Amino acid sequence: GQQLNQSPQSMFIQEGEDVSMNCTSSSIFNTWLWYKQDPGEGPVLLIALYKAGELTSNGRLTAQFGITRKDSFLNISASIPSDVGIYFCAGQRIQGAQKLVFGQGTRLTINP
Protein backbone atom coordinates (compact mmCIF):
# COMPACT_ATOMS: atom_id res chain seq x y z
CA GLY A 1 0.00 0.00 0.00
CA GLN A 2 0.87 3.67 -0.08
CA GLN A 3 3.46 4.94 2.33
CA LEU A 4 3.27 8.71 1.93
CA ASN A 5 1.10 10.94 4.09
CA GLN A 6 -0.03 14.00 2.20
CA SER A 7 -1.85 16.92 3.77
CA PRO A 8 -4.17 18.60 3.64
CA GLN A 9 -6.56 16.28 1.79
CA SER A 10 -8.47 19.26 0.40
CA MET A 11 -8.23 23.02 0.31
CA PHE A 12 -10.81 25.68 -0.51
CA ILE A 13 -9.22 29.05 -1.17
CA GLN A 14 -9.89 32.39 -2.82
CA GLU A 15 -8.22 33.28 -6.09
CA GLY A 16 -4.96 35.06 -5.44
CA GLU A 17 -4.19 33.27 -2.17
CA ASP A 18 -1.02 31.27 -1.61
CA VAL A 19 -1.25 27.50 -1.09
CA SER A 20 0.97 25.14 0.84
CA MET A 21 0.82 21.36 1.00
CA ASN A 22 3.24 18.78 2.29
CA CYS A 23 4.13 15.13 2.23
CA THR A 24 5.83 12.95 4.83
CA SER A 25 7.16 9.44 4.76
CA SER A 26 8.31 6.87 7.28
CA SER A 27 11.18 5.94 4.98
CA ILE A 28 13.81 7.73 2.93
CA PHE A 29 13.45 8.60 -0.76
CA ASN A 30 16.18 9.68 -3.16
CA THR A 31 13.86 11.73 -5.35
CA TRP A 32 10.66 13.66 -4.61
CA LEU A 33 8.24 14.57 -7.35
CA TRP A 34 5.11 16.68 -7.46
CA TYR A 35 2.38 15.97 -10.03
CA LYS A 36 -0.94 17.63 -10.87
CA GLN A 37 -3.88 15.60 -12.13
CA ASP A 38 -6.99 16.95 -13.81
CA PRO A 39 -10.20 14.87 -13.88
CA GLY A 40 -9.99 11.96 -16.30
CA GLU A 41 -6.35 12.62 -17.15
CA GLY A 42 -2.99 11.25 -16.13
CA PRO A 43 -0.68 13.03 -13.67
CA VAL A 44 1.46 15.80 -15.14
CA LEU A 45 4.91 16.43 -13.68
CA LEU A 46 5.31 19.84 -12.01
CA ILE A 47 8.61 19.71 -10.13
CA ALA A 48 11.31 17.09 -9.52
CA LEU A 49 13.70 17.27 -6.55
CA TYR A 50 16.90 15.22 -6.46
CA LYS A 51 18.95 16.38 -3.47
CA ALA A 52 18.16 16.71 0.22
CA GLY A 53 17.60 20.37 1.06
CA GLU A 54 17.04 21.31 -2.58
CA LEU A 55 14.62 24.18 -3.21
CA THR A 56 13.28 24.38 -6.76
CA SER A 57 10.87 26.76 -8.45
CA ASN A 58 8.75 26.44 -11.56
CA GLY A 59 6.92 29.70 -12.16
CA ARG A 60 4.57 30.26 -9.24
CA LEU A 61 5.38 26.84 -7.81
CA THR A 62 8.12 26.20 -5.28
CA ALA A 63 9.00 22.83 -3.78
CA GLN A 64 11.60 21.65 -1.30
CA PHE A 65 13.20 18.28 -0.63
CA GLY A 66 13.39 17.86 3.14
CA ILE A 67 16.82 17.55 4.73
CA THR A 68 15.90 14.21 6.31
CA ARG A 69 14.81 12.92 2.86
CA LYS A 70 11.51 11.91 4.45
CA ASP A 71 9.42 14.93 3.53
CA SER A 72 8.70 17.55 0.90
CA PHE A 73 6.44 20.56 0.51
CA LEU A 74 4.89 22.39 -2.42
CA ASN A 75 3.87 26.04 -2.40
CA ILE A 76 1.75 27.78 -5.01
CA SER A 77 1.77 31.56 -4.95
CA ALA A 78 -1.01 33.86 -6.14
CA SER A 79 -3.37 31.05 -7.14
CA ILE A 80 -5.37 31.29 -10.36
CA PRO A 81 -8.42 29.30 -11.53
CA SER A 82 -6.35 26.90 -13.67
CA ASP A 83 -4.55 25.73 -10.51
CA VAL A 84 -7.67 23.74 -9.62
CA GLY A 85 -7.01 20.03 -9.55
CA ILE A 86 -5.48 17.27 -7.46
CA TYR A 87 -1.83 17.52 -6.48
CA PHE A 88 0.17 14.40 -5.70
CA CYS A 89 3.55 13.99 -4.12
CA ALA A 90 5.58 10.93 -5.07
CA GLY A 91 8.77 9.45 -3.73
CA GLN A 92 11.25 7.40 -5.70
CA ARG A 93 14.04 5.18 -4.46
CA ILE A 94 17.26 4.55 -6.34
CA GLN A 95 17.08 0.77 -6.07
CA GLY A 96 15.33 -1.74 -8.27
CA ALA A 97 12.48 -0.61 -10.47
CA GLN A 98 12.61 2.92 -9.06
CA LYS A 99 8.83 2.84 -8.92
CA LEU A 100 6.94 5.81 -7.57
CA VAL A 101 5.12 5.75 -4.24
CA PHE A 102 2.33 8.32 -4.14
CA GLY A 103 0.54 10.29 -1.48
CA GLN A 104 -3.24 10.37 -1.30
CA GLY A 105 -3.45 13.73 -3.04
CA THR A 106 -4.54 17.27 -2.15
CA ARG A 107 -7.67 18.48 -3.91
CA LEU A 108 -7.47 22.24 -4.57
CA THR A 109 -10.65 24.24 -5.16
CA ILE A 110 -10.50 27.95 -5.93
CA ASN A 111 -13.34 30.42 -5.46
CA PRO A 112 -13.09 33.24 -7.98
Place this chain on the structure above:
Amino acid sequence: DTGVSQDPRHKITKRGQNVTFRCDPISEHNRLYWYRQTLGQGPEFLTYFQNEAQLEKSRLLSDRFSAERPKGSFSTLEIQRTEQGDSAMYLCASRDWGGQETQYFGPGTRLLVL
Protein backbone atom coordinates in the same frame (compact mmCIF):
# COMPACT_ATOMS: atom_id res chain seq x y z
CA ASP B 1 7.91 14.82 -29.17
CA THR B 2 4.68 12.95 -28.61
CA GLY B 3 3.92 11.96 -25.06
CA VAL B 4 2.81 8.64 -23.67
CA SER B 5 -0.40 7.45 -25.31
CA GLN B 6 -2.90 4.90 -24.07
CA ASP B 7 -5.76 3.14 -25.79
CA PRO B 8 -8.65 2.93 -25.18
CA ARG B 9 -9.32 5.92 -22.95
CA HIS B 10 -12.47 4.35 -21.57
CA LYS B 11 -13.68 0.76 -21.36
CA ILE B 12 -16.94 -0.60 -19.99
CA THR B 13 -17.20 -4.35 -19.69
CA LYS B 14 -19.27 -6.97 -17.97
CA ARG B 15 -17.93 -9.02 -15.12
CA GLY B 16 -16.12 -12.11 -16.36
CA GLN B 17 -15.01 -10.62 -19.68
CA ASN B 18 -11.38 -10.15 -20.68
CA VAL B 19 -10.00 -6.70 -21.49
CA THR B 20 -6.70 -5.53 -22.96
CA PHE B 21 -5.16 -2.08 -22.75
CA ARG B 22 -2.30 -0.68 -24.79
CA CYS B 23 0.42 1.82 -23.91
CA ASP B 24 2.79 3.50 -26.33
CA PRO B 25 5.66 5.11 -24.42
CA ILE B 26 7.68 8.14 -25.43
CA SER B 27 9.93 6.94 -28.23
CA GLU B 28 13.30 5.65 -27.08
CA HIS B 29 12.21 5.45 -23.44
CA ASN B 30 13.38 2.02 -22.40
CA ARG B 31 11.60 1.91 -19.04
CA LEU B 32 7.84 1.42 -18.81
CA TYR B 33 5.56 1.26 -15.78
CA TRP B 34 1.92 0.37 -15.17
CA TYR B 35 0.02 1.84 -12.24
CA ARG B 36 -3.56 1.51 -11.04
CA GLN B 37 -5.51 4.37 -9.49
CA THR B 38 -8.80 3.99 -7.67
CA LEU B 39 -11.11 6.87 -6.85
CA GLY B 40 -9.70 9.26 -4.27
CA GLN B 41 -6.30 7.59 -4.13
CA GLY B 42 -2.90 8.11 -5.66
CA PRO B 43 -1.62 5.72 -8.32
CA GLU B 44 -0.22 2.37 -7.11
CA PHE B 45 2.55 0.49 -8.87
CA LEU B 46 1.63 -2.67 -10.77
CA THR B 47 4.60 -3.69 -12.89
CA TYR B 48 7.83 -2.51 -14.54
CA PHE B 49 9.58 -3.25 -17.83
CA GLN B 50 13.11 -2.48 -18.84
CA ASN B 51 13.11 -2.91 -22.60
CA GLU B 52 11.18 -6.16 -23.18
CA ALA B 53 11.95 -7.70 -19.78
CA GLN B 54 9.35 -7.55 -17.02
CA LEU B 55 11.56 -7.02 -13.99
CA GLU B 56 9.17 -6.32 -11.16
CA LYS B 57 5.54 -7.09 -10.32
CA SER B 58 3.45 -5.84 -7.42
CA ARG B 59 1.36 -8.05 -5.14
CA LEU B 60 -1.57 -6.14 -6.65
CA LEU B 61 -0.97 -7.94 -9.94
CA SER B 62 -3.01 -11.09 -9.40
CA ASP B 63 -2.75 -14.08 -11.73
CA ARG B 64 -5.67 -12.68 -13.74
CA PHE B 65 -3.41 -9.83 -14.85
CA SER B 66 -0.69 -10.19 -17.45
CA ALA B 67 1.50 -7.57 -19.04
CA GLU B 68 3.80 -7.79 -22.02
CA ARG B 69 6.18 -5.53 -23.87
CA PRO B 70 7.24 -7.34 -27.04
CA LYS B 71 10.26 -5.83 -28.77
CA GLY B 72 10.61 -3.30 -25.98
CA SER B 73 8.29 -0.73 -27.52
CA PHE B 74 4.54 -0.65 -26.76
CA SER B 75 3.09 -2.60 -23.86
CA THR B 76 -0.22 -4.36 -23.23
CA LEU B 77 -1.98 -5.06 -19.97
CA GLU B 78 -4.61 -7.80 -20.04
CA ILE B 79 -7.12 -8.55 -17.32
CA GLN B 80 -8.87 -11.91 -17.55
CA ARG B 81 -12.23 -12.71 -15.97
CA THR B 82 -12.73 -9.14 -14.84
CA GLU B 83 -14.25 -8.42 -11.44
CA GLN B 84 -16.02 -5.30 -10.20
CA GLY B 85 -13.02 -4.59 -8.00
CA ASP B 86 -10.90 -4.17 -11.13
CA SER B 87 -12.73 -0.91 -11.90
CA ALA B 88 -10.06 1.78 -11.81
CA MET B 89 -7.89 4.07 -13.91
CA TYR B 90 -4.93 2.20 -15.41
CA LEU B 91 -1.97 4.48 -16.00
CA CYS B 92 1.15 3.88 -18.01
CA ALA B 93 4.37 5.84 -17.53
CA SER B 94 7.72 5.80 -19.29
CA ARG B 95 11.15 7.18 -18.59
CA ASP B 96 14.51 7.29 -20.24
CA TRP B 97 17.63 5.55 -19.01
CA GLY B 98 19.52 7.51 -16.38
CA GLY B 99 19.39 7.99 -12.63
CA GLN B 100 17.70 11.37 -12.63
CA GLU B 101 15.17 10.78 -15.37
CA THR B 102 11.57 11.14 -14.24
CA GLN B 103 8.44 9.26 -15.19
CA TYR B 104 5.97 10.75 -17.64
CA PHE B 105 2.40 9.50 -17.53
CA GLY B 106 -0.13 8.81 -20.23
CA PRO B 107 -3.77 9.91 -20.03
CA GLY B 108 -4.88 6.57 -18.60
CA THR B 109 -7.54 4.01 -19.43
CA ARG B 110 -10.61 4.18 -17.22
CA LEU B 111 -12.14 0.73 -16.73
CA LEU B 112 -15.64 0.15 -15.43
CA VAL B 113 -16.69 -3.43 -14.74
CA LEU B 114 -20.44 -3.89 -14.43
